[in-house]
Amino acid sequence: MRRLTLIALLVAAIVLPCIYVATMAYDDLRSREADASDATERTARVAEEHAIKVFDMNETLDARVVDLVQGLDDAGVRSRGAWIHEKLKSIGGGYPQVAAVSIFGKDGTLLATSAFWPTPAVSIATRPDFVGIRNGTVLDHVSKIMQGAVRGGTVFNTGIARRDASGAFDGIVSVAMRPSYFDTFYRELLGKSPMTMNLVRSDGAVLVGYPAATHARDAVDPRSPLGEALARGSTSGVVRMRSPTDHDSLIVAYRRVGSYPVYVSCGYRTSAIWAQWYRHLSVLLLSMFTPSIALWCVIWLSLKRLAAEEEAWERWQAEAAMRRSIESAWRQSRKMEALGNLVGSVAHDFNNLLMIISANVQIARRRGVPGIEHELAAMERALKSGQSLTRQLLGVARKQPLHSETIAVARWLPACRQLLKASLGAKASLVMDIEENVWPMEVDVAELELALINIAVNARDAMPNGGRLTVRARNISFRPGEGFPLAGDFVQLSLEDTGVGMPPEVLSRAFEPLFTTKPKGMGTGLGLPQVFAFCERSGGLAAIDSAIGAGTSVHLYLPRASGLPHIERPAEPGVEEAAAHGLRVLLVEDNEEVAAGTEALLQMMGHHVQCARQADEAMKLIDEAEANAVRTGGHLPFDLLISDIHMPGTMNGIDLAEAVQQRALKLPVILVTGYAEELDRARHVDAHVLAKPFDIALLEKMLRDIQRELPSHTHLAN
CATH class of the missing domain: 3.40.50.2300 (Response regulator)
Structure with a gap:
């Protein structure tokens, strides 16, 4: 649960900051683009107001010049040329945007100018703005960029027509404008901002472009969003377009300058927006992910520590389980020791009683008391039963002495068939399965016989309606580290019945002394404990496998003998020895x-x-x-x-x-x-x-x- 919580926190610590940063970055980009649009609109509005003032002033200058020469034809203007020159010079000389104020005749010949006296011979008869004003085209009241015909330099002209008394065309009055004046204003207006300014005619012809490097072309592309807006005659708006020179993306705000066929446009480079956004994003990432990375490291270290703690916990659990197992085994050992001491004390006292009875029976027999032979025989049978019970008690208490000898299992086990058959009863069958070359083993034969009888009696009781007891013998070896409590070579004797089996709660107590599930008077609870004690004292082990309905298998692991089996020799006939006496x-x-x-x-x-x-x-x-x-x-x-x-x-x-x-x-x-x-x-x-x-x-x-x-x-x- 703690691991899942830490993993969830780690995922949240990664995902949530990423979502937050992405959201903040997106909002910041949109905000910057909106601010750029607002900035271009505000700047375009300022440029528009400035342009309106300039063009209105030019229109006023044109009107004053027209009033100055009102009623004079071309000859009259020339005849008063010096005076008109001074007047024109005083009218337009105080304005920095004005390059020259000129009067042209109806044939396009220069009649007078504020720039020179005497008036040079100049004609603009073929110039588009002259032709347009003569023909009444409003667009041409503002010319395209050109080289000045009077003073030279790059200029654009604003002009109006002169009319005679009948209203016929009688020439034009033209004011030449310096684009550099607008460049200076736009430079001061924009400062170091990443914006550009344009002054264009409604047909897209560029009059002024700032900075100059960004406006190498003379006209706006008619297929661009700005060109399409100009063609529609839109008065104001904001469009997105590509720069015609460096193909940078621009946010362009445009506005028409009053009623003049002129527009001002302000462009904001999106590359500058992105650059500012990247700088802000880097700061945001640094400020956001520096503590996040620290948090990730803390969570990762916590996960690592948790893994170490879980490993330590598992080791502790294993050690605790081992300790509990050892403590349980120790308690069981103490319990068995206490029970063994109790049983041993009872058996010792019981042995003394048997000794008293046995001695007195022998005395009675030796004295030849008549008429009690039947009673003495019954007492001797009772003595044998008591000796057998005492032997079992001492065996369970591990106080019964073992008389170990080496036997050949393949010869000895078949000899026990009749003994096992008698213990099983008539309803059960006996099967023996002895592998070839079974090792000899070193055991107390009497104790082994008693163990087999105890198991056979239990098998008989587990098969009340008959069944089969199979006795198997085979060699088996255990190596250290294989999980078996013992190591070495053993002979495995397995006794498998087809009885009712044991439930788990009974199986767990099967080897416990004095524990029995048999009816009162039918079992002592010493049979299987004797088997276990005998195997353990012989250097081996006993184990039980059982399940309800699957029968019971008792496995005896007895150590392999190092020597050869004992061969019994028949007693040699001899003279019977005389009884010892006189000691x-x-x-x-x-x-x-x-x-x-x-x-x-x-x-x-x-x-x-x-x-x-x-x-x-x-x-x-x-x-x-x-x-x-x-x-x-x-x-x-x-x-x-x-x-x-x-x-x-x-x-x-x-x-x-x-x-x-x-x-x-x-x-x-x-x-x-x-x-x-x-x-x-x-x-x-x-x-x-x-x-x-x-x-x-x-x-x-x-x-x-x-x-x-x-x-x-x-x-x-x-």
Whole structure:
């Protein structure tokens, strides 16, 4: 939205000033043209008034001369030539525009002039203005530009006819006018303005042109707008036309000079208008676009900064999303850790209960109590179910120890067909698709079997009317940066059912411990969490794809094994070993009932047992026994230490085993626990490890191995 706003502002900052400048420039040009038209009209009016005064004065001079020679014929004028010369000189000599005042006879001969005395012999009998006045043509009362016949120089003449007593033509009186007088007036009138002035006859003949360089022609082009206006006899107006000399465009205002056949015209060069307009436009552009350019730069920088901010925002969003993902994963991890601790604590206590029951069942069997065989068998089945549940709980809590081994998938997976078929039920079919040369993988086989069973049971429940479960195995490799959380070589086990599928809200919680959509009593919510925990602890990953009506696919990514698959060898026949007996055992167990059951079993096996409730108490007994043995030169009163790992006090079972191993007198140790992390640490101690709940037969085998390793004099005879 901000980007669009800035772009709109940028467009507006460009378009609006351009529109404003174009409008202002257009209005300024029209205004200048209108001002030029007004200026030409005003100037033409001033020139008209001046010309009227000049021509009226000439007409007055002509009338005075006519009155001067009234009643005199040509001979009478000549006879009084000197006197008339002086009179003419006094009449016209005081006017700068007058070059000469002359009297011509009816044959065109010069009779008298103000310019010379004696009068030169001059005739104008053939001159157009003389012929025109004689013939009564009004136009010729003002002549064209010519060379003066009396005084010389460039002049034009205004004249009137002389009449005798009968009214017949008796010659003319002519006043010669200097064009330079009009040039001087027009120069003062126009000053330095880009205007021109013309004084023309109504037939288009140019009498005066200023400046002279712009009027090289003697007449106005009759095809021009001004020529057409003169031909129509228009008294005034404004026209546009081209200059006949330089072809510049002109705005021309013209006016007729009174009743005389003469016009004044004033032209304004449009090139001057354009030059002034360009100068004003440059100032307008500079004053308008200088801040506009600054504004454009600001908006452009804002857009650039906005792009940088958007990029930073996107990076921040990505970082925030990553941070939220990390925080969510951290919270999920904390939740799983808390849940795991809770489940682990419950499983630990549950294991102790199972140990008590298992020990007492074994005691009952060894004592051969009659009549309770059925009850003992039911208790043993319940013990196996409890051990399986505890195993699942510890697996979900990531506290179940893994016993990894390398297996060949192509041989191992088909061997699980019957197990999977039994889990699926009769209505569903099982299909296996195993690629050739599938890599071996390193896993806890029991945990993998449990994971497959959990998935198969879920598939069975998702296909109540029957369906198909397809098990696929193939090799897959992930490289760093490909978007997969793991990198390396993996074996992908995919279990795909044709069931009802999961909605998104269920799919998002599928791996969450204790979450189940099954009816009460039908599911524990530990199946898929066990699968996920097993894959994660094995160094792999589990993922689910599902949609309503499209079935569910569970993918297990388990790491490729670096070694060769383990080949089981058949047990070699041999002599059955005798049971171990007569060992002196220090039993360390904080749970009294577990300790009592274990002590009773060991005593039934023929061993001597001394109990301690904590590792600190056991350490104290060992210190006292070691000190006594050193003092008397004898041996320790114990052949073996059996200790639980998880117990109260400053030391746990592993700390106790490490402390014992540091003594000069070595003592064999058996550690018992159900926690995976404790077992991982226990493997780094020189001790035998039993995972709870343990089998009595396994304990007996371990005791026999320890008894064989002991010197014969260190244990009691049975």
